[in-house]
Amino acid sequence: MKKQIVIKMDYAELEKLVKEKFGFKKYCFAAVEECGNDSSHEFTVDGELDEFDKEDLKKWEDGEFVKYTNGILLNALCFHEIIEPGDYVIEVFW
Numbered sequence: 303m304k305k306q307i308v309i310k311m312d313y314a315e316l317e318k319l320v321k322e323k324f325g326f327k328k329y330c331f332a333a334v335e336e337c338g339n340d341s342s343h344e345f346t347v348d349g350e351l352d353e354f355d356k357e358d359l360k361k362w363e364d365g366e367f368v369k370y371t372n373g374i375l376l377n378a379l380c381f382h383e384i385i386e387p388g389d390y391v392i393e394v395f396w
Contacts, residue, residue, distance in 0.1 A: 306389065313394045320375050323384055326362050332394055334372050345373045345390045349380035 313331040320329050335343055351359070355374045362368055362375075372392070379385045 308389045308391050309386070310391045310393060313392055316372075316376070316392055319379055319384060323379060323382060324359075324362065324375075328365075328367050329362075329375075331372060331392065333367075334369055334375075335394075336369065337394055339394060339396055341394045343372070343392045343394070345376050345392065346388075347373075347376045347380045347385065347390055348387050349377055351377055351381055 317329060317331055320326055332338070337343060351374070355377065358368050358371050358374050359378055362371070376385065376390060380387055
């Protein structure tokens, strides 16, 4: 048996944090993840960013829309101490 602590976050809450911290105007969690309504997405967040992650963040900063980078954005928020490390479930319901 194993106990796991998970932090749940609504996709709109994550969108707000990303837009406020990084100023990405085109950021939409569902579009980046290519997911539909009534879905949940798991991420392990440790705040570490490798060189490829930093390249993707730079693309966002340059105004490019980069798919499948929600985990990187969560790690960037953790790196900047906006969210804590841990296991996250992002819930998408609209």
